[in-house]
């Protein structure tokens with residue numbers, strides 16, 4: 001059975017912001033889009049889910065293991081791709097892999113090479129010389145070599161050029177085909193078209209939508225049809241007002 005990540009009543013309070021109890025379940029092998037405007041709480045939530053931020057209420061359970069009780073075991077099963085994550089910036093991707101890879105049970109140097117080749121990461125260049133997009137790609141390579149069941153991505157497309165943005169969709173599909181679950185935050189909903197299976201919408205720290213994309217599409221289609229019907233009624237009304245009694249039926 002595919003692993004699940006359960007977010008159970010996760011709450012966090014900052015001075016001027018509250019993440020209200022958040023509950024949802026992610027399934028490995030699917031992509032969930034986490035949508036919200038600036039300041040909605042996306043990064044706050046992703047930092048908690050990845051085990052980076054330990055000061056929160058509630059719990060995160062992956063494959064039955066509690067983040068609160070066993071953070072190191074959970075961190076072996078989830079990785080975070082985020083602009084805020086730091087590696088050894090004065091070292092090369094290869095050196096980072098050699099130094100940090102040994103902390104991860106499932107680390108594969110071979111997989112690390114394969115992904116660095118695929119994403120055209122200069123293996124021998126120090127990371128501080130990388131552009132924003134290159135750093136994000138490097139982190140994705142690192143996450144793939146770490147071979148976790150879930151990858152959390154915080155606005156990954158922000159630094160990508162339009163050409164790579166398109167390639168990135170193919171990459172996400174390949175990752176999912178390997179059985180990995182993806183939770184990807186964005187405020188560009190177009191990034192999720194044709195790829196997201198589930199949608200979460202955060203609004204001022206509150207989870208307002210937690211649904212499949214299909215269900216949301218059906219709802220919108222129903223609303224469009226409803227709108228169309230209303231328009232018809234309005235036209236009927238117009239005709240009536242214009243003295244056309246024949247169209248009373250409308």
Ligand SMILES: Nc1ncnc2c1ncn2[C@@H]1O[C@H](COP(=O)(O)OP(=O)(O)OP(=O)(O)O)[C@@H](O)[C@H]1O
Pocket residue numbers: 014015016017036037038039040041042043044045187
């Ligand atoms: N360390 C902190 N101390 C106090 N408040 C914080 C801290 N980190 C974040 N916040 C606040 O929490 C709220 C949510 O921030 P967060 O970064 O999670 O939003 P976001 O949805 O990721 O936004 P963006 O799309 O701009 O990245 C914001 O109001 C922010 O000011």
